[in-house]
Amino acid sequence: MGKQSIGEFEEVILLTVAVLYENAYGISIKQDIEERLQRKVSVGAMRTALSRLEKKGFLESEFGEATAIRGGKRKRFYKVTPYGKKALESVMETRKKLWEAIPNVAFDFKFA
Amino acid sequence: MSKQAPILPPKLPLRFLRWFCSPELLEDVEGDINELFGQRAQQNQNKAKRLFYWDVLLLFRPGIVRSLNIFKGQNNNVMFKNYFKIAMRNALRYKGYTALNLLGLIVGIVSSMLVLLWVSDEQNVDKFHAQGDAIYQVLRNMKQSNGQVSTGTSIPKPLGDLVAAEYSEVTEVTQLSWLMNMSLERANETMEEGGRFASPSFLSMFSFKLLDGNKETALSEPNNILISRAVAEKLFGSNWQSEALGEVIKVDGQFEQQITGVFEDVGNDSTIDFDWLIPAQAYFTANKWVEDWGNGAFETYLLIPDQTKIQAVSNRILMEIKDHTKGNPNAGDEELMLQQFTNRYLYSKFENGAVAGGRIDYVRIMAVVAVFMLLVACINFMNLTTARSSRRSKEIGLRKVMGAPKKSIRIQFFFEAMMLSAVAMALSVAIVMLILPLFNVLVDKTLTLDFLSMNTWYFMLGLTFVVGFLSGSYPAILLPTFSVVQSIKGGVRKQSSFAVYFRKGLVVFQFAISTLLIIGTAVVYKQIDYVLNKDLGMNKDNLLAVSIEGDLAGRLDTYKSELLRLPQVTAVSGASGNPLNYGRSTSSANWEGKSPADGYEINILLTDEDFIETSGMQIVQGRDFDSQLQDSTNFLINEVAAELMGFDDPIGKKLSFWGIDGQIAGVVKNFHMRDLYQPIAPLIITCIDPSMSSVVLVRTDENATDALAAVQGVTKELNPAEDFEYVYIDQEYAESYSNERTMRTLANIFALVSIFISSLGLLGLASYSAEQRSKEIGVRKVHGASIGQVLVLLSKDYSKLILMAFILAVPIGYYFTSDWLAKFEFRTHLDPLVFIIACGIVFGVGILTVVSKSYQAASINPVKSLKEE
Numbered sequence: 001m002g003k004q005s006i007g008e009f010e011e012v013i014l015l016t017v018a019v020l021y022e023n024a025y026g027i028s029i030k031q032d033i034e035e036r037l038q039r040k041v042s043v044g045a046m047r048t049a050l051s052r053l054e055k056k057g058f059l060e061s062e063f064g065e066a067t068a069i070r071g072g073k074r075k076r077f078y079k080v081t082p083y084g085k086k087a088l089e090s091v092m093e094t095r096k097k098l099w100e101a102i103p104n105v106a107f108d109f110k111f112a
Numbered sequence: 113m114s115k116q117a118p119i120l121p122p123k124l125p126l127r128f129l130r131w132f133c134s135p136e137l138l139e140d141v142e143g144d145i146n147e148l149f150g151q152r153a154q155q156n157q158n159k160a161k162r163l164f165y166w167d168v169l170l171l172f173r174p175g176i177v178r179s180l181n182i183f184k185g186q187n188n189n190v191m192f193k194n195y196f197k198i199a200m201r202n203a204l205r206y207k208g209y210t211a212l213n214l215l216g217l218i219v220g221i222v223s224s225m226l227v228l229l230w231v232s233d234e235q236n237v238d239k240f241h242a243q244g245d246a247i248y249q250v251l252r253n254m255k256q257s258n259g260q261v262s263t264g265t266s267i268p269k270p271l272g273d274l275v276a277a278e279y280s281e282v283t284e285v286t287q288l289s290w291l292m293n294m295s296l297e298r299a300n301e302t303m304e305e306g307g308r309f310a311s312p313s314f315l316s317m318f319s320f321k322l323l324d325g326n327k328e329t330a331l332s333e334p335n336n337i338l339i340s341r342a343v344a345e346k347l348f349g350s351n352w353q354s355e356a357l358g359e360v361i362k363v364d365g366q367f368e369q370q371i372t373g374v375f376e377d378v379g380n381d382s383t384i385d386f387d388w389l390i391p392a393q394a395y396f397t398a399n400k401w402v403e404d405w406g407n408g409a410f411e412t413y414l415l416i417p418d419q420t421k422i423q424a425v426s427n428r429i430l431m432e433i434k435d436h437t438k439g440n441p442n443a444g445d446e447e448l449m450l451q452q453f454t455n456r457y458l459y460s461k462f463e464n465g466a467v468a469g470g471r472i473d474y475v476r477i478m479a480v481v482a483v484f485m486l487l488v489a490c491i492n493f494m495n496l497t498t499a500r501s502s503r504r505s506k507e508i509g510l511r512k513v514m515g516a517p518k519k520s521i522r523i524q525f526f527f528e529a530m531m532l533s534a535v536a537m538a539l540s541v542a543i544v545m546l547i548l549p550l551f552n553v554l555v556d557k558t559l560t561l562d563f564l565s566m567n568t569w570y571f572m573l574g575l576t577f578v579v580g581f582l583s584g585s586y587p588a589i590l591l592p593t594f595s596v597v598q599s600i601k602g603g604v605r606k607q608s609s610f611a612v613y614f615r616k617g618l619v620v621f622q623f624a625i626s627t628l629l630i631i632g633t634a635v636v637y638k639q640i641d642y643v644l645n646k647d648l649g650m651n652k653d654n655l656l657a658v659s660i661e662g663d664l665a666g667r668l669d670t671y672k673s674e675l676l677r678l679p680q681v682t683a684v685s686g687a688s689g690n691p692l693n694y695g696r697s698t699s700s701a702n703w704e705g706k707s708p709a710d711g712y713e714i715n716i717l718l719t720d721e722d723f724i725e726t727s728g729m730q731i732v733q734g735r736d737f738d739s740q741l742q743d744s745t746n747f748l749i750n751e752v753a754a755e756l757m758g759f760d761d762p763i764g765k766k767l768s769f770w771g772i773d774g775q776i777a778g779v780v781k782n783f784h785m786r787d788l789y790q791p792i793a794p795l796i797i798t799c800i801d802p803s804m805s806s807v808v809l810v811r812t813d814e815n816a817t818d819a820l821a822a823v824q825g826v827t828k829e830l831n832p833a834e835d836f837e838y839v840y841i842d843q844e845y846a847e848s849y850s851n852e853r854t855m856r857t858l859a860n861i862f863a864l865v866s867i868f869i870s871s872l873g874l875l876g877l878a879s880y881s882a883e884q885r886s887k888e889i890g891v892r893k894v895h896g897a898s899i900g901q902v903l904v905l906l907s908k909d910y911s912k913l914i915l916m917a918f919i920l921a922v923p924i925g926y927y928f929t930s931d932w933l934a935k936f937e938f939r940t941h942l943d944p945l946v947f948i949i950a951c952g953i954v955f956g957v958g959i960l961t962v963v964s965k966s967y968q969a970a971s972i973n974p975v976k977s978l979k980e981e
Contacts, residue, residue, distance in 0.1 A: 048174075
């Protein structure tokens with residue numbers, strides 16, 4: 001992992017942005033997480049996580065078209081940056097390393 | 113569904129969101145929650161609205177809320193930040209000066225805060241009554257034939273009844289007895305407590321807090337009694353709340369009184385003090401003399417709610433006593449007047465029937481002292497800042513070059529002064545809190561800094577502002593006037609002559625105040641000393657006054673002979689009171705040649721044959737009482753009485769009072785029955801009925817503690833039921849001047865503080881001028897000047913200033929101190945030595961400060977100061 005650490009919720013958001021690819025904006029991210037992972041996400045929590053991730057350089061964003069359904073406000077679409085991808089990979093990497101290091105017997109609960 | 117008008121999200125949360133949300137996020141965030149609302153609204157509008165509120169609320173979090181940018185975009189604030197920074201740097205760079213400055217301010221603020229706390233506490237006495245402003249006390253002015261008017265509070269009872277019945281402007285009348293000591297007894301618990309008899313309206317007129325019982329009915333039956341919480345706790349323990357009410361206690365060993373109420377202990381903020389209350393009716397029924405217009409009885413208070421009617425009531429009540437005592441040969445010439453109850457604590461001194469001050473004199477003096485202390489501290493600040501201003505001249509010059517107008521430089525120095533004063537204030541508050549307990553002991557009060565009260569905060573903020581403004585004003589006006597070129601070129605060597613004179617003027621003023629305070633202290637000290645050591649006409653040392661309680665009254669002779677058998681006791685006598693604090697008078701005295709039209713109040717002291725010997729008084733004419741002779745109708749009078757009666761040779765002249773005819777046997781040298789503010793009153797001493805004594809005076813030998821123990825032993829033996837109650841006459845006497853002694857201590861402290869602050873200022877100025885003139889000193893020394901010569905050179909200027917301060921302070925000091933002394937009937941003379949000593953002290957301290965600072969400069973090797981460039 002680099003200097004910038006990444007939290008669990010941030011990781012979920014980052015991954016979801018990647019999943020949604022070109023349709024990743026506020027509400028779609030929120031709903032995707034809610035459907036796929038069955039967990040409640042408040043607009044506030046998501047919004048702070050998004051802007052934090054953008055500040056760290058894991059995400060970048062640009063405005064899309066304004067639509068009537070949003071009261072004439074434009075959507076802000078997010079995209080994972082290469083740096084973000086690296087961060088995600090490094091998280092996965094560390095996890096993998098840790099998994100591999102676990103001796104077989106540790107999870108053998110027959111004897112427990 | 114699509115045909116319906118689009119449902120809009122609630123406006124209020126949206127507006128809130130737009131207010132707090134950081135601008136770069138707003139559009140996106142608002143769009144998101146709008147979209148979300150639209151989706152939810154299709155299912156349930158109300159729920160959607162609720163959730164919308166909730167979403168907005170959850171959005172209110174760091175990261176989304178925009179950063180506080182009060183400081184952004186306003187140039188002023190940038191400047192203030194800069195002023196703050198520069199002020200801090202300056203303060204830290206010249207730590208010594210900052211400390212000097214702060215110390216002066218802190219000492220000034222602390223002492224003035226303490227004094228002002230005391231002043232406000234004095235002003236709060238008797239102010240807790242809800243109707244206080246509408247309560248008026250009736251006072252009587254009795255004209256004596258010698259032209260003096262004595263003002264008293266005991267008012268004939270029929271007057272109160274008359275006012276209650278006939279004066280429509282007066283809605284309530286309360287009669288209240290003087291403080292009486294009586295024993296309260298329940299089961300095996302007995303105690304002696306002071307209390308008062310009061311009319312039923314007492315509780316509704318005054319706002320004493322009732323903890324238990326009914327305000328309306330508690331004083332309605334003669335067999336009722338109310339007791340204080342302290343008494344209740346002593347009688348009933350901690351369960352008094354459930355036990356006290358309705359219980360019967362025995363008062364004065366004979367009356368059964370039923371407890372109908374318990375009131376909160378009366379605090380120091382009330383001039384009416386009492387630990388029990390019994391309905392006045394009980395006293396009136398037992399003492400028929402109160403029904404006579406000729407007899408002064410209780411204090412009488414009137415409730416006059418309509419302020420416009422006061423004058424009418426005063427006019428109408430003026431002659432009531434005189435009108436109702438027409439035809440009574442003993443009636444005096446007297447008038448009645450009203451005093452607002454809330455004024456009675458501070459304005460308690462009367463001369464010729466009008467208010468002539470009282471404690472208010474002290475309050476005013478102290479308030480002035482507090483203001484002076486602050487002024488001295490502020491002047492210090494001004495002086496130090498302006499003297500140091502050349503240090504800042506480059507900075508000021510540069511600011512001006514960069515385009516700073518005078519106004520902004522002025523603001524800068526005000527800002528700096530405010531900052532320092534705020535810091536000083538914060539430290540002062542901490543120090544005040546630390547030393548308040550000590551101060552309380554000193555002034556015998558329970559002062560506190562009440563942070564819950566807004567007034568405290570207003571006061572502290574106000575003081576910070578005033579001090580900041582005062583001390584910053586002169587630097588702020590002076591410094592911006594420096595010329596740019598000069599200040600950048602190399603400091604302002606020569607300050608304008610006005611600035612120099614002004615600073616000198618301030619020093620003069622400072623030292624004048626210090627001198628004044630020291631003169632004041634010295635005079636107060638001398639007078640108090642005079643009072644405490646004055647020959648009072650009797651020997652007050654080692655004289656014990658034991659109160660006669662219970663069984664002792666009937667066994668006075670036994671008690672006396674028992675006491676006399678003690679080796680430590682040299683003489684014993686009964687008396688009707690402490691001879692140094694005595695007031696029991698009659699207007700019924702008659703003597704040979706007295707014109708019937710003349711009315712005189714003459715004091716009567718009841719004693720026995722041994723009184724003169726025991727008290728150590730002197731007989732100047734005639735003889736003392738003699739136990740061998742039948743002296744019950746022979747009287748002694750004092751010199752004042754002899755003069756009043758106009759006898760050349762009073763011995764053997766006929767004298768009568770209280771219907772007893774007798775003659776004068778001797779004249780006793782004047783002694784002080786009252787405090788030294790008052791002239792000595794005429795007095796008759798009689799040994800007609802020793803059993804009427806209320807104290808036994810016991811003269812003991814030098815070994816006071818031993819003697820006291822022995823006297824206590826005898827007293828306890830004869831009177832086991834009662835506590836041994838005694839006072840030392842000299843201690844009691846000293847006690848009666850506790851105000852003056854407090855003043856003396858305070859004046860001492862403040863004189864010290866003010867000279868301390870002034871010297872601090874002088875120290876700063878002297879070291880500054882020594883620094884400024886370091887080259888000059890160097891050159892002088894190279895040319896052969898000695899250290900002493902340099903010292904004289906440096907301190908000459910300041911000695912002139914201090915001498916000028918004396919010229920200012922001495923006449924003012926003389927005026928005020930002689931004015932204060934004039935209040936005493938007996939006083940020390942104003943010694944010029946006092947002024948000389950005061951000036952000497954100030955001069956000594958001042959010059960010592962300057963010299964010690966200059967010495968450093970003068971003793972430095974001239975090479976050092978000259979090499980520096």
